Amino acid sequence: MIYMETCRVEDNRGVGGEYRILVLRSEQIAGSVLPGQFVHVRIPRRNDLVLRRPFSVFRVRNGCMEIFYKVVGAGTRVLAETRRHAALSVLGPLGRAFPDADPDAEPVLVAGGYGAAALYMVAEACRRRGTVLLGGASAGDILLGTEFESLGWRVEVATEDGSLGLKGRVTDLLDALIARRPGEHFEFFACGPEGMLRAVARRAMQKGVRAWLSFDRRMGCGVGACLACVLDVRDEGGRRRRVRVCREGPVFEAGTIVWEEDPGDD
Ligand SMILES: Cc1cc2nc3c(=O)[nH]c(=O)nc-3n(C[C@H](O)[C@H](O)[C@H](O)COP(=O)(O)OP(=O)(O)OC[C@H]3O[C@@H](n4cnc5c(N)ncnc54)[C@H](O)[C@@H]3O)c2cc1C
Numbered sequence: 001m002i003y004m005e006t007c008r009v010e011d012n013r014g015v016g017g018e019y020r021i022l023v024l025r026s027e028q029i030a031g032s033v034l035p036g037q038f039v040h041v042r043i044p045r046r047n048d049l050v051l052r053r054p055f056s057v058f059r060v061r062n063g064c065m066e067i068f069y070k071v072v073g074a075g076t077r078v079l080a081e082t083r084r085h086a087a088l089s090v091l092g093p094l095g096r097a098f099p100d101a102d103p104d105a106e107p108v109l110v111a112g113g114y115g116a117a118a119l120y121m122v123a124e125a126c127r128r129r130g131t132v133l134l135g136g137a138s139a140g141d142i143l144l145g146t147e148f149e150s151l152g153w154r155v156e157v158a159t160e161d162g163s164l165g166l167k168g169r170v171t172d173l174l175d176a177l178i179a180r181r182p183g184e185h186f187e188f189f190a191c192g193p194e195g196m197l198r199a200v201a202r203r204a205m206q207k208g209v210r211a212w213l214s215f216d217r218r219m220g221c222g223v224g225a226c227l228a229c230v231l232d233v234r235d236e237g238g239r240r241r242r243v244r245v246c247r248e249g250p251v252f253e254a255g256t257i258v259w260e261e262d263p264g265d266d
């Protein structure tokens with residue numbers, strides 16, 4: 001069931017750099033959202049910003065849902081200025097959630113930047129704790145490490161500028177993990193930029209690992225009507241078809257994705 005809910009802002013705090021946490025009192029959406037689903041938020045006070053903005057639900061606590069967001073443009077700037085007690089129109093929960101983790105596999109969560117927010121509820125739901133790999137451009141883009149550790153997950157970090165953890169990409173951490181534990185039966189859950197998802201998918205295919213990818217596409221309607229968010233996949237019969245990230249996704253099994261560009265050396 002999808003709700004259109006008016007949610008009170010309980011908190012909207014900066015957590016370093018351009019990142020913020022928005023806490024929304026919610027009865028309907030918070031009570032039914034699953035790991036990996038998202039909400040579509042109407043930007044208040046700005047009639048020129050007609051399109052809602054999509055955000056993963058980071059977590060649900062004390063009758064509130066929390067959104068972990070980065071201020072990147074006009075809509076998120078307005079959100080950042082939204083004060084406590086303001087009312088926001090929120091549509092959700094939307095999209096297809098991550099599936100339950102395979103109890104026989106070691107779960108590995110792979111996050112690029114704010115992709116960590118989409119994976120936190122997966123980390124809460126997995127009965128078996130595994131490893132979280134966090135990547136970002138710089139130390140300030142490594143998010144929620146302490147929160148994942150508090151849930152009992154091992155956390156490893158890579159930054160492109162070397163300011164925290166390994167100097168390199170999050171997929172370098174993934175390569176090292178796979179190399180350290182050659183016989184391990186892994187399952188990957190990933191959210192981040194599309195290049196990162198493609199690199200995770202490539203490793204999963206090479207190693208015969210099941211991988212679930214959450215795509216962060218630009219969206220229009222968020223409910224399957226406008227086709228702004230389409231992606232090509234192959235169905236079980238090998239036929240190529242277009243799916244909507246907002247309806248059939250945002251989570252897809254890596255093996256079904258048709259990648260447009262040559263992955264090259266990723
Ligand atoms: C399913 C889903 C879940 C998401 N979850 C989160 C989340 O948990 N936290 C978070 O911070 N953001 C998340 N996003 C991205 C978020 O929706 C955008 O950052 C937001 O809509 C930007 O709005 P804006 O008006 O501030 O930026 P705009 O003014 O619209 O754009 C500013 C810049 O951001 C880029 N941009 C805008 N939207 C996206 C997008 N969807 N993906 C990549 N680049 C984009 C634009 O190309 C432009 O360069 C998610 C997106 C999707 C589709």
Ligand code: FES
Nearest residue numbers: 220221222226227
């Ligand atoms: S955003 Fe409109 S169909 Fe997906």
